[in-house]
Amino acid sequence: MASSGLIYQSTPSTTSTLPYANGHLSPPFTKTATNGATTPDSESDLSDPIDLPNAPASYPTSERYDTAGDSRIQESDSESSHEEDAMGSDDPDYDMATPAHANATSPRDARSSSQDSPRQRKRKVGAEPDEYILNNPELYGLRRSGRPHQSRQIVEDNSQDDDSGSDIQSGPVRKRRKHNTSNQASKQHTPSAQSLSDSDSDIDAYGGSRRALAAKKQQRRSLQPAQDIRPAHGEVRFSTRRAAKVSNYNEDDDDMFDDEDDMMPQTYWAAAPDENVLAIDAVLNHRLREDTSKEITDPGRDDFEYYIKWQGKAHYHATWETNATLAPCRGIRRLDNYFRKMVQQDIHMEHDEDIPPEEKEKWNLDRERDADALNDYVKVERVIGMQEGDEGETEYLVKWKGLYYDSCTWENASLISDIAQNEIDRYLDRTSSLPQSNKTESNFGTRRQFQRIKAQPSYIRHGTLREFQMHGVNFLAYNWCKGNNVILADEMGLGKTVQTVAFMNWLRHDRQQQGPFIVVVPLSTMPSWAETFDNWTPDINYVVYSGNEAARSIIREHELLADGNSRRAKFHVLLTTYEYILADASFLSTIKWQFMAVDEAHRLKNRESQLYAKLLDFKAPSRLLITGTPMQNTLGELSALMDFLMPGKVHIDDNMDLTSEEAGAKINELTTAIQPYMLRRTKNKVENDIPPKTEKIIRVELSDVQLDYYKNILTRNYTALNEGAKGQKQSLLNIMMELKKASNHPFMFPSAE
Ligand SMILES: Nc1ncnc2c1ncn2[C@@H]1O[C@H](COP(=O)(O)OP(=O)(O)OP(=O)(O)O)[C@@H](O)[C@H]1O
Incomplete structure (x- = not known):
């Protein structure tokens, strides 16, 4: 039961945990409805006439889409044109008035879209890794300098090891991808180990020789990986230079060390805490010690082991400790707090028979959820930076799954190579060349004419787009070719996200538009966007721009721009929320966006709002609004949306009296006017194209x-x-x-x- 099994701390109330992150979902998240966008029946009267579920096979329905009677529309699949130099002059699109108007009439040549991808051929890490890595030592940190590489291992004072039976050798010896080529093991201590073994005097200041002795034991134990929740690694080395900055656990306790300092006599305070003494960042979990009887009803602090995240170090390096080994560490009050709030509560939950089973169940479910999160935090989600470490060895800046960027840590290349070589490969691929767009296609004036997408392209993965969804992608592609900015207003759940993501991939693959694209969404739908990118377009490099200022600053520094140049984006898509637009508009608006999509766009119904004004400022010639409810109350809302897309293109009389006699005629007029720029399908209209509802009966026990x-x-x-x-x-x-x-x-x- 609880005390004999694992019981977990609630996720610390910190900003460092993330319900989604660059496509990796961390449980739990719930997609919640926002702003009535999820109201299924709220489509406006204006919308229905725009429904085009049954578009003829010959696409597009020219009356509806080809309002200019554009003769450039072809049905042929053949690509007849040639390509413009992607490295040519500045993208003329960027100089267009923003947002773009569809009135450009400059002649254009038929040009090829067959630009080769500027990306390097993907290395097949799984296939022939060793050969590739050995041939590219610099890329993998095998040899950054001319010096022979020394593999770092934790090797303790021999006498101590002899006594203890050497508890440093952690886990099975695993085959290493690259450091097997290295020289003999160094006997150098890790920074943390060194600090504890070499600085007795410092430790004395924290509690005398007994503590020092305990610290030495702790030193070895703390470096032992917690084998039961993550891959063992025989080599642990931390870069403490940068990592110390990013930890933000237990924010409510952040002044804990200060308090300790305050309580010390002045002399101790003046000496300042030894930076090298291990400091507890957070207590993540606890379990009964193996030698504690399972029958014990009133266990104390010594009866447990505690799973400790160390300050300045990633969760990956968390270790199981006892009360005694933690005694000399800084931040011991975090253990006091944890014991009081979590362990005692856990004991209470297990032994108090008055607690209703529902409450116990909730407690246990929470613990399980936290355990899942902890499992994520030790997985490498992305490598986002590379540097030469103190010893000349390569270090990678790692973003951990489920955590915000402010929890990124610099890690030794050998460790990351062991646990996430594919992420190193992806990072190297991303940084080897910047995304380059075909300028001919970027330029509205020279863009190739529209060609209907007849069959689902191979770059759209995961599922098969329904007919009406293919129609939606064609609608978006057609209007992009025409320079029109539009609204995708399908009813909730019909796949607006999927269609938009598929369209972006069409832009990338068919028109060689590599971005940057910006997708602005409500926080609640961010996980589903991330999931859709992951599933449907796994080759797209999208960056989730979220988190506190520190996190966003790391994103800006490492993920977005090459040399800080706003015209040299390193990514394809930036996924962010309205809040970060408001917070960082001054930075984000300097980027030359190729395409902007705004989800739940009825948020822009008020043209006086800050969001409206700020987003309008963004240089994005191509724009898409996504909303299930383009008009909630008044025509003014629709007018604001249309003006956001193409100012002045469609005139909507905000003050139209909908009760007047002429209202019917005026609405028909308006409907015709906006029809080319808005696509709305309801479930009723496309029901033939939706798979039949399936009912799943899952039996659950009553409590x-x-x-x-x-x-x-x-x-x-x-x-x-x-x-x-x-x-x-x-x-x-x-x-x-x-x-x-x-x-x-x-x-x-x-x-x-
Ligand atoms: N063709 C398809 N094949 C398989 N799954 C699909 C398909 N189209 C949509 N889905 C799934 O249906 C769900 C709803 O799709 P999506 O999120 O794109 O709809 P939406 O219109 O954006 O919804 P909302 O209005 O709630 O944001 C998603 O889980 C998506 O993966």
């Missing part, structure tokens, strides 16, 4: 309390049902309803609480 209520209702046991009830007595007029209530949750009965 004990629910079972009691269930039985008492069936047997009409009024006495039991009304026990403890104040006021109105339980009625059993509608037995079915009462049984349903009991099955949903026992707290549906006030007396159960």
